[in-house]
Amino acid sequence: MTEPVDSAPTASAQDNAPAQPPSQPATENPPSQQNLPIRDAKTAKDKGPAQSDKQPAKGKDAPAPAAGTESGAAAGGDKPLTPAELKKKAKADKAARRAKEKIERDGGAGAAGGPASGAGQARPPATPRKDVAPGGAAQKGPKAPLLRRGSHGGGSAAVEQKKKKEDKSVAVFGHLYGQQRRTTVAGAGKEVHAAVLALGLQLRDYVVCGSSARCVATMLAFKRVVESYTTPLGTSLPRHLTTHLSHQITYLSTCRPLSISQGNAIRALKLAIADIDPSTPESAAKNTLCEFIDSFIREKITVADQVIAESAAQKIQDGDVIVTFAGSSIVKQTLLQAHHDGKQFRVSIIDSRPLFEGKNLARALANAGLDVQYSLVHGISHAIKDATKVFLGAHAMTSNGRLYSRVGTALVAMSAKERAGGVEVPVIVCCETVKFTDRVALDSIVVNEIADADELVSANAAQQVTGLPDPAAFTAPPIDPKKPKGGKSASSAPTPDPVSSERVPSPSPLASWKDTHNLQLLNLMYDATPAEYVDMVITELGSLPPSAVPIVHRMSTNM
Amino acid sequence: MATPTDSTAAAGAKPFDIVATYNELLRSDPDLTMPIAAIEALVLLLTHEPSSTISETLDLLAKSTAHLKKAIPNPIGLSAGTDLFQRYLITTLQRPGQLGPAGDFKAIRTHLLSNGRLFIRRAKESREKIVAFGRGFIRDGCTVLTNGGSRAVASLLQQAADEEGGPSAVRFKVIYVLSSISKDIEGPSGEPEGMETVRALRAKGVPVSTIPESAVAYALGKADMVIVGAEGVVENGGIVSRMGTYQIGLLAKAIGKPFYVVAESHKFVRLYPLGQYDLPIEQHVVDFKTEEDIAQKSKQQAVDSNADSPVELPLEDSVDFTPPHLISALITDSGVLTPSAVSEELIKIWF
Numbered sequence: 001m002t003e004p005v006d007s008a009p010t011a012s013a014q015d016n017a018p019a020q021p022p023s024q025p026a027t028e029n030p031p032s033q034q035n036l037p038i039r040d041a042k043t044a045k046d047k048g049p050a051q052s053d054k055q056p057a058k059g060k061d062a063p064a065p066a067a068g069t070e071s072g073a074a075a076g077g078d079k080p081l082t083p084a085e086l087k088k089k090a091k092a093d094k095a096a097r098r099a100k101e102k103i104e105r106d107g108g109a110g111a112a113g114g115p116a117s118g119a120g121q122a123r124p125p126a127t128p129r130k131d132v133a134p135g136g137a138a139q140k141g142p143k144a145p146l147l148r149r150g151s152h153g154g155g156s157a158a159v160e161q162k163k164k165k166e167d168k169s170v171a172v173f174g175h176l177y178g179q180q181r182r183t184t185v186a187g188a189g190k191e192v193h194a195a196v197l198a199l200g201l202q203l204r205d206y207v208v209c210g211s212s213a214r215c216v217a218t219m220l221a222f223k224r225v226v227e228s229y230t231t232p233l234g235t236s237l238p239r240h241l242t243t244h245l246s247h248q249i250t251y252l253s254t255c256r257p258l259s260i261s262q263g264n265a266i267r268a269l270k271l272a273i274a275d276i277d278p279s280t281p282e283s284a285a286k287n288t289l290c291e292f293i294d295s296f297i298r299e300k301i302t303v304a305d306q307v308i309a310e311s312a313a314q315k316i317q318d319g320d321v322i323v324t325f326a327g328s329s330i331v332k333q334t335l336l337q338a339h340h341d342g343k344q345f346r347v348s349i350i351d352s353r354p355l356f357e358g359k360n361l362a363r364a365l366a367n368a369g370l371d372v373q374y375s376l377v378h379g380i381s382h383a384i385k386d387a388t389k390v391f392l393g394a395h396a397m398t399s400n401g402r403l404y405s406r407v408g409t410a411l412v413a414m415s416a417k418e419r420a421g422g423v424e425v426p427v428i429v430c431c432e433t434v435k436f437t438d439r440v441a442l443d444s445i446v447v448n449e450i451a452d453a454d455e456l457v458s459a460n461a462a463q464q465v466t467g468l469p470d471p472a473a474f475t476a477p478p479i480d481p482k483k484p485k486g487g488k489s490a491s492s493a494p495t496p497d498p499v500s501s502e503r504v505p506s507p508s509p510l511a512s513w514k515d516t517h518n519l520q521l522l523n524l525m526y527d528a529t530p531a532e533y534v535d536m537v538i539t540e541l542g543s544l545p546p547s548a549v550p551i552v553h554r555m556s557t558n559m
Numbered sequence: 560m561a562t563p564t565d566s567t568a569a570a571g572a573k574p575f576d577i578v579a580t581y582n583e584l585l586r587s588d589p590d591l592t593m594p595i596a597a598i599e600a601l602v603l604l605l606t607h608e609p610s611s612t613i614s615e616t617l618d619l620l621a622k623s624t625a626h627l628k629k630a631i632p633n634p635i636g637l638s639a640g641t642d643l644f645q646r647y648l649i650t651t652l653q654r655p656g657q658l659g660p661a662g663d664f665k666a667i668r669t670h671l672l673s674n675g676r677l678f679i680r681r682a683k684e685s686r687e688k689i690v691a692f693g694r695g696f697i698r699d700g701c702t703v704l705t706n707g708g709s710r711a712v713a714s715l716l717q718q719a720a721d722e723e724g725g726p727s728a729v730r731f732k733v734i735y736v737l738s739s740i741s742k743d744i745e746g747p748s749g750e751p752e753g754m755e756t757v758r759a760l761r762a763k764g765v766p767v768s769t770i771p772e773s774a775v776a777y778a779l780g781k782a783d784m785v786i787v788g789a790e791g792v793v794e795n796g797g798i799v800s801r802m803g804t805y806q807i808g809l810l811a812k813a814i815g816k817p818f819y820v821v822a823e824s825h826k827f828v829r830l831y832p833l834g835q836y837d838l839p840i841e842q843h844v845v846d847f848k849t850e851e852d853i854a855q856k857s858k859q860q861a862v863d864s865n866a867d868s869p870v871e872l873p874l875e876d877s878v879d880f881t882p883p884h885l886i887s888a889l890i891t892d893s894g895v896l897t898p899s900a901v902s903e904e905l906i907k908i909w910f
Binding site for chain 2: 315389423426428535536541542543544545547548551552555
C-alpha cells in the first residue's frame with residue numbers, strides 16, 4: 001500500500017539527503033509494512049501523499065517525529081543546518097511532542113516512554129537496513145512511527161490496552177465518545193478564571209446539574225470573569241473579551257459538554273459584547289455587561305420560572321395525580337406553587353439510576369406537605385395507572401417539537417400516551433424559552449451526551465439484615481470519588497453498619513466490566529421524546545403546542 | 560383601593576349595563592357572532608363612559624370584561640373578542656406617534672372608537688373572505704356533512720349553491736345533522752338549530768338530507784367531507800364547538816373523511832384546554848342522579864329558587880372540545896390553516 005508513495009521520495013532523497021545512507025534491503029520492506037499499526041497507517045495515508053506531492057525536491061525532511069529528530073541529528077553531525085532546516089527540525093520536534101502526548105492520552109501510561117526509548121532502540125535494526133536499501137525510504141514520515149512502534153517492548157501492551165478501550169464504546173454511539181472528561185484543573189489555560197475552574201469541576205461532578213442551574217452558574221461565573229477582566233494594551237474590549245471568554249468556554253466544555261441553555265446564554269452574552277461601542281470606557285462597558293448578565297438571568301430564568309410555575313399550577317386541579325420524572329427544578333416550583341394555591345393533589349415521582357435526581361424532589365415536596373409517591377422507572381406502568389397528568393422538565397426543546405430531556409423521559413411520556421385501556425393522560429412540559437434550539441432531533445442517537453460508564457457500576461447495595469455470610473449478596477459500595485451527587489444524597493439507603501462492614505466487601509458484579517470481554521456499558525444522559533407525546537409546552541410567553549417551538553424560538557432570539 | 564374601584568364598577572353598571580347590551584346586540588342581529596358582539600358592547604361602553612386617562616380606560620375595560628364573562632354562561636366565544644379588543648387598545652395606546660401617551664387623550668379616545676368600529680366592520684367582512692377561501696373545497700358532485708347553526712358554514716354553503724347555474728356550476732348535496740336535544744324554547748316553534756339553513760339551501764335547489772346525531776356514523780359513508788363551524792379556536796388548533804362536534808370528528812377520523820372547520824380569525828381564543836373537562840365552563844352534561852337526588856333537588860328548588868348559584872350552561876347550549884389531531888384544516892379569513900398554524904397566528908397577535 002505504501003509502495004507507490006515510496007517511489008517519489010526515494011528518487012528525491014538520493015539527491016538531497018546525503019546524510020542518510022540510502023540503503024534498505026528490499027526484503028525487509030514487506031515485514032515492516034505489515035507491522036504498521038492502524039493508527040500509524042492513518043498517518044501514513046494523511047502525510048505520505050502530501051509529502052510526496054509537495055516536497056519532492058526537499059524529500060529529506062521528515063515530518064514524522066522520530067525520523068525527523070533522528071535525521072536532524074544525523075544531518076547536524078555531518079554538516080551545519082541552514083535556518084530553513086532548523087525551522088523544519090523544530091517543526092518535526094513539535095510534531096513528535098504532539099504525537100507523544102497523543103499516545104499518552106490514547107494508550108495510557110504504558111506507552112508513555114514510547115517515542116523516546118523507541119527511537120533509541122530502533123537505531124540498531126534500522127541502520128543496517130538503510131545501508132542496503134536503494135533509497136531513503138526509512139526517512140519517509142510514515143515509516144517513523146513504525147520504527148517507534150515496532151521497537152519498544154511495552155508497545156504491544158499499550159496497543160492491547162487501547163484495543164480494549166475501543167471495545168468498550170458502544171458502536172452505535174461511537175461518535176459521542178469524545179475526549180475523556182477533564183478530571184482536574186491541571187492543564188487548564190492560564191487565562192481560565194478561578195471561578196470558571198471551580199464551576200467546571202462542579203459541572204463535571206453534577207454538583208451543578210440541570211439545564212437552568214448550569215446556565216445560571218455559567219452566567220454568574222462569566223460575570224466574575226468580566227468583573228476581573230482588564231483589556232490588554234493595543235486591543236479593545238469588545239474584540240478581546242470574546243476571545244478571552246472563549247478560553248473559559250472551551251475549558252467548561254471539556255469538563256462536561258455544554259447544555260443548550262448554556263449555549264444560548266453564551267451566544268446572547270457574546271452578542272452583548274459585540275454590541276459594545278469600542279470607544280466606551282472599560283469600566284462602563286464592564287458595568288453594562290454585568291447588568292446584562294443579571295437581567296438575562298432574571299428575565300430568562302428566574303422570573304420566567306415564576307411565570308411558568310404560576311401558569312402550570314393553574315393546570316393542576318383538585319384530585320389530580322401528577323406524575324413527574326427525575327428532578328426538574330421548574331416542575332418542583334410548579335408543584336409547590338399549586339400546593340401553595342391550596343390544590344389537593346398527589347405526586348408520583350419516577351426516578352432512575354444513576355443520578356437519582358428525583359430523590360431531592362421527593363424530599364422537598366414531602367417536606368412541603370405534599371403527598372408523594374416515589375418509584376423507579378421500572379415501576380412506571382404501575383405509577384402511570386392512576387395518573388391524571390404528567391409534568392416534565394426539559395433540557396431543550398428542538399425545532400421539530402421534540403423534547404430533549406433526561407434519559408427515561410420519553411418512556412414516561414410514551415407510557416402516559418399509550419396507556420392501555422384508559423384515557424390518555426396529558427403530558428405537559430415546562431420549559432423556559434432559553435432552552436429552545438433551532439436544532440432538529442430525529443432520534444436520541446445523533447445528538448446526545450455519554451457520561452462515564454463507571455457511574456452505572458457504583459451503586460449502594462441493599463442492606464443485608466439476615467447476616468448470611470454470602471459475599472455475593474452483600475456488596476458494599478466501593479468508595480468511589482466519582483460517585484454522582486445524586487447517589488450520595490440517597491440518605492434513604494442506609495450506610496452499612498459496623499458489624500456488616502467487617503465482612504470483606506465484594507465489589508459490584510459490574511466493577512470489573514472493563515476487563516470482561518463482550519461487555520459494554522452505556523450511560524446515556526438524554527433522550528428525545530416525540531412531539532406527538534407532548535400535549536403542551538408551558539413557557540414564560542404562554543402555552544404552546546410543540547409545533548410552535550420554532551416560531552417562538554425565532555421570536556425570542558430576534559427580540 | 561376598594562372604594563374607588565367599587566364606585567367605578569357601580570358607575571359603569573348603572574347607566575350602562577354591558578351584559579344587557581351584549582345580549583341585546585346578539586338578539587338584534589342574527590348575523591353577529593359572540594366575539595363581535597362583545598367588541599361592539601365594549602365600544603359602546605367606551606362611548607358612554609367618560610374616562611379621561613389611559614389607565615382609567617383600561618381599568619374600566621378590564622372590569623366590564625370580567626363582569627361580562629361572569630354573567631355569560633359560556634364565555635369562550637366572547638372572551639376571544641374582549642381579549643382581542645383589549646390587546647388592540649393596549650398596542651394602540653403604546654404605539655408612539657401623534658397619538659402617543661403625550662398626546663391629547665380625547666383625540667386618542669375618538670381615534671380608538673372610530674378604529675373600534677372599523678374593527679367590527681372588518682370582522683364582519685371576514686365571512687366573505689372565508690367564503691372565497693373555502694369555495695374551492697366544495698367540488699362538483701360532492702356531499703358535505705355538517706351540523707349546528709354556524710353562520711360561517713351556512714354562508715359558505717349558500718355561496719357555493721348560488722353559483723349553481725352560473726359559469727362554475729357546483730352541484731353538491733348536504734347531509735345536515737340536526738341536534739336531537741330540544742332547542743330554543745323561545746325560538747320559533749322550537750325547531751332544531753340549523754333548520755333555517757336547511758330551508759335556505761333547499762330553496763336554492765341543493766338536495767339536503769337531515770339526520771339525527773345517532774345516524775352520523777351510518778351516514779358518513781355517503782359523505783365526502785365534514786365541514787363544521789366553531790365557537791372558538793383554541794391555541795393548540797383544536798376547536799370548542801357545539802356538543803356533538805367531537806364525536807363527528809372522531810368518526811370522520813375513523814372513517815377517513817376530511818374534517819374542515821370554518822371559523823373567523825377573531826374566534827381565536829387564548830385558551831389551551833387539555834381535554835373535554837378542561838374548559839372554563841360550568842356544564843353538567845354527565846350528571847349522575849338517583850331517585851333520592853331528584854326528589855331532593857326539586858325540594859331544594861322550591862325553597863331557594865332565587866339564590867344566586869353559579870351560572871350554568873343549559874344542556875342544549877353545551878359545548879365540547881375537538882382536539883387538533885382530528886382536524887384536517889381550518890378555513891379562516893387569514894387563509895386555510897393547519898391546526899398547528901393556529902398557534903402561530905395567535906402568537907403573532909399576542910406577542
